[in-house]
Amino acid sequence: MSRIGKKPVTIPAGVTATVNGQAVKVKGTKGELSFVVPDEVSVELKDGAIKVDPRDDTKKSRSLWGMSRSRVANLVQGVTQGxxxxxxxxxxxxxxxxxxxxxxxxxxxxxxxxxxxxxxxxxxxxxxxxxxxxxxxxxxxxxxxxxxxxxxxxxxxxxxxxxxxxxxxxxxxxxxx
CATH class of the missing domain: 3.90.930.12 (Ribosomal protein L6)
Structure with missing residues (x-):
């Protein structure tokens, strides 16, 4: 189990995030960034946080799980702090x-x-x-x-x-x- 992947990415005030299928778009004070999450991982926006989960229990989906969560967290940090x-x-x-x-x-x-x-x-x-x-x-x-x-x-x-x-x-x- 990925310890990083388990944590949801919280969306701070002043930042808008949209999840459209596998595409995640984040817009903040510094600009706008987007990332397309791999198909082995599901992503959803719930209660002001983005949650990333593996679709099945294969090694590839588990390895992409933590990476995808980190990339989404980097989007949020990039548009707020840089x-x-x-x-x-x-x-x-x-x-x-x-x-x-x-x-x-x-x-x-x-x-x-x-x-x-x-x-x-x-x-x-x-x-x-x-x-x-x-x-x-x-x-x-x-x-x-x-x-x-x-x-x-x-x-x-x-x-x-x-x-x-x-x-x-x-x-x-x-x-x-």
Whole structure:
């Protein structure tokens, strides 16, 4: 039994949710999101909460049960609070700056890396070595952060590169004489 799937997703004040067959639409102050629940799982709106249940007792439907409930909960959190990922840049001369709809990254290459900011995502650089990615869709915020990190992943010897703010880089010892 899924412990996550058992909990109903409560709808806070100021948020409207509609369930039409397998489609769940949530509208709030920050925007509108939707998700189509897989057929192995049933979804219903009851008493100001969205309840997700498996249709049968197969392994696939039980595994989709918790995932579907989490996705619906992310819709509600996205339209009320939004999501945020922070990236840190370590390295001499490594920096980032937002210019219009493009994030310019200087990551030690012979050229600057230009990352086009996707629609629905906001990127800010409070410091040249810090990138803050915000949006209402958890998947798109995480994917954008992963794509930026992929340009120069942190290396284990000096820790140079782009890393998540809460990420621990396992450090290796260098060569010895």
């Amino acid at each position: 999501f945020e990922k922070k990236l840190e840049i370590n390295g001499v001369g490594y920096k980032a700056a937002v210019q219009g709809k493009i994030l310019k990254l200087s990551l030690g290459f012979s050229h600057d890396v230009d990352f086009e900011i996707p629609a629905g995502i906001l990127i800010a650089t409070p410091k040249p070595t810090e990138i803050v990615i915000t949006g209402i869709d958890a998947q798109r915020v995480g994917q954008t952060a992963a794509e930026i990190r992929e340009y120069r992943r942190p290396e284990p010897y000096k820790g140079k590169g782009v890393k998540y703010a809460n990420e621990f880089i396992f450090r290796k010892e260098g060569k010895k004489k």
